[in-house]
Amino acid sequence: MAIExxxxxxxxxxxxxxLAKWLVKEGDTVKSGDIMAEIETDKATMEFEAVDxxxxxxxxxxxGTDNVKVGTAIxxxxxxxxxxxxxxxxxxxxxDAANAxxxxxxxxxxxxxxxxxxxxxxxxxGTQKLVxxxxxxAPASPEIPEGTEMVKLTVxxxxxxxxxxxxxxxxxxFVMGEEVAQYQGAYKVTQGLLDEFGDRRVIDTPITEYGFAxxxxxxxxxxxxxxxxxMTFNFAMQAIDHIINSAAKTNYMSGGQMRCPIxxxxxxxxxxxxxxxxxxxxxxxxxxxxxxxxxxPYDAADAKGLLKAAIRSEDPVVFxxxxxxxxxxxxxxxxxxxxxxxxxxxxxxxxxxxxxxSYSIGVGVALExxxxxxxxxxxxxxxxxxxxxxxxxxxxxxxxxxxxRLVVVExxxxxxxxxxxxxxxxxxxxxxxxxxxxxxxxxEDVPLPYAANLEKLALVDANKVVAAVKKVTYRG
Ligand SMILES: Cc1ncc(C[n+]2csc(CCOP(=O)(O)OP(=O)(O)O)c2C)c(N)n1
Numbered sequence: 001m002a003i004e005x006x007x008x009x010x011x012x013x014x015x016x017x018x019l020a021k022w023l024v025k026e027g028d029t030v031k032s033g034d035i036m037a038e039i040e041t042d043k044a045t046m047e048f049e050a051v052d053x054x055x056x057x058x059x060x061x062x063x064g065t066d067n068v069k070v071g072t073a074i075x076x077x078x079x080x081x082x083x084x085x086x087x088x089x090x091x092x093x094x095x096d097a098a099n100a101x102x103x104x105x106x107x108x109x110x111x112x113x114x115x116x117x118x119x120x121x122x123x124x125x126g127t128q129k130l131v132x133x134x135x136x137x138a139p140a141s142p143e144i145p146e147g148t149e150m151v152k153l154t155v156x157x158x159x160x161x162x163x164x165x166x167x168x169x170x171x172x173x174f175v176m177g178e179e180v181a182q183y184q185g186a187y188k189v190t191q192g193l194l195d196e197f198g199d200r201r202v203i204d205t206p207i208t209e210y211g212f213a214x215x216x217x218x219x220x221x222x223x224x225x226x227x228x229x230x231m232t233f234n235f236a237m238q239a240i241d242h243i244i245n246s247a248a249k250t251n252y253m254s255g256g257q258m259r260c261p262i263x264x265x266x267x268x269x270x271x272x273x274x275x276x277x278x279x280x281x282x283x284x285x286x287x288x289x290x291x292x293x294x295x296x297p298y299d300a301a302d303a304k305g306l307l308k309a310a311i312r313s314e315d316p317v318v319f320x321x322x323x324x325x326x327x328x329x330x331x332x333x334x335x336x337x338x339x340x341x342x343x344x345x346x347x348x349x350x351x352x353x354x355x356x357x358s359y360s361i362g363v364g365v366a367l368e369x370x371x372x373x374x375x376x377x378x379x380x381x382x383x384x385x386x387x388x389x390x391x392x393x394x395x396x397x398x399x400x401x402x403x404x405r406l407v408v409v410e411x412x413x414x415x416x417x418x419x420x421x422x423x424x425x426x427x428x429x430x431x432x433x434x435x436x437x438x439x440x441x442x443x444e445d446v447p448l449p450y451a452a453n454l455e456k457l458a459l460v461d462a463n464k465v466v467a468a469v470k471k472v473t474y475r476g
Contacts, residue, residue, distance in 0.1 A: 177229030305340030
């Protein structure tokens with residue numbers, strides 16, 4: 001089987017580039033270190049070296065092609081002893097998941113058109129469509145066709161449906177974690193999955209987060225699409241080395257030649273009376289790591305649409321749920337394949353006097369505050385970030401340009417928080433739009449107390465948001 005040569009990531013931020021020039025042609029022999037092509041990005045022109053030895057069996061993406069996404073197959077290499085003609089005609093092999101074609105490829109009706117290079121490569125590799133679905137620009141709220149039926153689902157059911165749909169569509173997807181199979185999840189998120197998919201794809205593990213996060217990461221590098229459930233993200237402290245040092249680095253340290261399509265999911269943040277060690281928000285921790293995508297949905301529709309997108313992502317996703325949201329019901333579009341774009345915030349409520357930015361359970365706090373403020377004649381716009389990395393700063397800055405005041409609401413500590421990051425971005429890029437300092441409304445900067453009265457005082461709430469808004473609107 002031929003080896004796919006892929007568009008390399010020649011810098012940590014490179015997402016696509018121009019295949020400016022091929023320096024080899026079909027039939028040429030290359031060895032490790034030979035310069036094969038010149039690749040241009042908006043920053044520089046760089047030489048692309050061969051890693052493997054062999055004969056160029058086929059050039060897939062022609063020179064001069066713009067917008068070739070990192071990871072797109074650009075040529076096929078026949079290995080030593082392999083017949084070049086049949087290598088060119090045959091499929092390809094590679095250790096990474098981007099090449100392992102799914103048996104039943106899911107279709108993404110929301111996927112925008114692909115750039116030329118990716119479209120050409122798609123004929124060679126069916127999975128390019130999935131890459132494009134997760135990585136392309138898409139509208140903030142994908143259009144839900146008029147007349148679409150909505151169904152009420154709990155966040156828990158929406159998450160289960162997302163996994164079940166992706167498992168039906170792609171048999172590389174499997175779920176692994178403590179109590180996910182027979183017990184159907186510590187919070188019953190994996191309900192029904194063992195019955196439908198069997199114990200090869202719904203796997204109970206010992207209490208060893210380091211072990212199963214590592215097995216999952218290896219499986220993703222080897223061509224599968226694991227969904228790793230942590231009973232809570234507090235226990236993922238045991239697994240953090242695999243998430244940060246292995247999964248997040250794969251794409252970059254292999255120069256785009258290997259990907260790690262894995263989802264780490266589970267509840268995050270404070271629950272109720274579970275104490276300091278079980279009540280932490282890891283959003284800011286993971287969002288500070290290049291190479292990770294971090295998603296923290298609020299409602300059931302987002303939980304479903306974003307988890308489906310996460311499972312299709314070519315890069316590792318930390319998917320932060322919230323225990324207190326699992327049982328809450330919301331409208332979810334009844335569509336065959338409801339997938340939301342990663343990296344797009346959503347305006348939950350339009351307003352003109354102040355912008356409230358939040359994510360996960362904090363969105364509910366912000367919406368509650370907006371209602372209270374409306375009663376006092378203050379019209380708040382509420383933004384749900386949805387994705388914490390990459391952050392949709394455009395949507396935040398656009399809203400600020402309208403309201404000129406901003407408060408960030410976060411169920412987490414204030415120091416080095418998402419709120420701090422938003423504040424920095426707004427100061428750097430939106431300074432002239434500010435009529436007041438940006439305020440952070442967060443939990444108190446202490447390990448969460450266990451005593452019910454102290455816990456309540458330490459957590460963010462709508463009254464604290466109202467007080468902050470009065471400060472920035474000078475109505476206090
Ligand atoms: C690192 C970590 N992972 C998961 C948990 C959640 N957890 C608490 S008790 C428990 C089961 C413990 O079973 P066992 O060790 O057999 O002790 P038992 O309570 O049954 O005596 C689990 C999974 C945890 N506390 N810490």
